[in-house]
Amino acid sequence: MKIISNLIEAHIFREQNGDLEFLLLKRAPYQYYPNLWQMVSGKIKENETAYKTALREIEEETGLTPEKFWVAPTVNSFYSPDGDYICLLPVFSAKVKFDSQVILSKEHTEFKWVNPEEAKKLLAWDGQRKSVDVIVDYFLNRNSFLNFIEINL
Numbered sequence: 001m002k003i004i005s006n007l008i009e010a011h012i013f014r015e016q017n018g019d020l021e022f023l024l025l026k027r028a029p030y031q032y033y034p035n036l037w038q039m040v041s042g043k044i045k046e047n048e049t050a051y052k053t054a055l056r057e058i059e060e061e062t063g064l065t066p067e068k069f070w071v072a073p074t075v076n077s078f079y080s081p082d083g084d085y086i087c088l089l090p091v092f093s094a095k096v097k098f099d100s101q102v103i104l105s106k107e108h109t110e111f112k113w114v115n116p117e118e119a120k121k122l123l124a125w126d127g128q129r130k131s132v133d134v135i136v137d138y139f140l141n142r143n144s145f146l147n148f149i150e151i152n153l
Contacts, residue, residue, distance in 0.1 A: 002085045009076055010040040010054040010092040011131055012064060014100070014113065020140055022119040022132060023102065025061060026110040037122040051151055054092040063103030066094035071149040074134050076127035093135050093148070
């Protein structure tokens with residue numbers, strides 16, 4: 001078994017009146033894990049950094065450009081029985097303007113802005129739900145002990 005890291009996860013959120021809303025995307029029926037609600041995800045291209053992958057995937061899947069962008073202090077993982085490997089995914093968070101217009105790619109059929117509790121109900125994997133909690137804890141509860149690294153755009 002090997003350990004790889006060739007995918008990213010990016011949680012897009014917007015803030016208004018002290019509340020956060022997360023953007024969730026519904027996977028198209030022909031995709032792997034059809035009709036599943038998720039955040040932005042994608043594969044790292046050769047010679048591409050993980051954070052540039054996240055920015056590219058955000059633009060490709062949603063048409064959005066973040067106002068601010070961070071490396072979240074968590075890493076998600078999953079095991080693939082097909083390839084007998086464990087994949088580690090760096091997690092990013094991106095803040096967009098509240099009135100930003102989402103333009104979906106063909107990879108998704110729907111989107112919705114949801115509060116953190118609804119996001120955690122819709123996301124399939126524990127690591128994704130944990131990422132929502134970490135982002136809320138930092139940006140809403142202002143827990144400064146978490147080490148979010150801002151990437152200048």
